[in-house]
Amino acid sequence: MELNRNGAAVVGVDDHFQRSLEAGKFVIPRCEDCGRPHFYPRILCPHCGSANLRWVEPSGRGTVHSTTVVHRRNDETYNVALVDLDEGPRLMTNVTGIEPAAVRIGMPVVAVVGKAAGAGPLLTFEPGEEQC
Ligand SMILES: [Zn+2]
Structure with a gap:
């Protein structure tokens, strides 16, 4: 700091x-x-x-704790999720790279920085590897 x-x-x-x-x-x-x-x-x-x-810098890996599909007036939808980082903290974010309704609780996700288009959020999550 x-x-x-x-x-x-x-x-x-x-x-x-x-x-x-x-x-x-x-x-x-x-x-x-x-x-x-x-x-x-x-x-x-x-x-x-x-x-x-x-x-x-956290690992970027996390798990979906809860998921919501937000419907906008123009029929656009996007996902809002709470993700538990492997390190512990829980954060509110968007899961992208998948249909908003296909996001599932318990799904492994990985952080993606700077891929959002336009003025969107810089930090989003995408489906990650299943951990066996
Ligand atoms: Zn402390």
């Missing part, structure tokens, strides 16, 4: 996360004191309250 000489964050954690995605990197904060990662990014560890956080 970037700090100024008063110890305040120079770049907000949301900005840092967004800038990393724009640079093609998916990062999450991990607590140096209790060792647990979290998401969404916060300035204090939600597990132990420590400010001693470091950005780490």
Whole structure:
């Protein structure tokens, strides 16, 4: 985490996360004191309250915890899902590369950075390999 000489964050954690995605990197904060990662990014560890956080790159692998198909007025549909990263944190995201209704709970997914078209989200997930 970037700090100024008063110890305040120079770049907000949301900005840092967004800038990393724009640079093609998916990062999450991990607590140096209790060792647990979290998401969404916060300035204090939600597990132990420590400010001693470091950005780490997760494996990108996860599992669909819940899934929803959103129908838009123009008949377009897209998927919104909660994905549990292998590292633990759960995040809200979009599963792409598959019909929105074909996304299943328990499906393995992998993070994809920067493939969304236009002004869409930079971080999405696609179906991954079944783990045997
Ligand atoms: Zn902690």
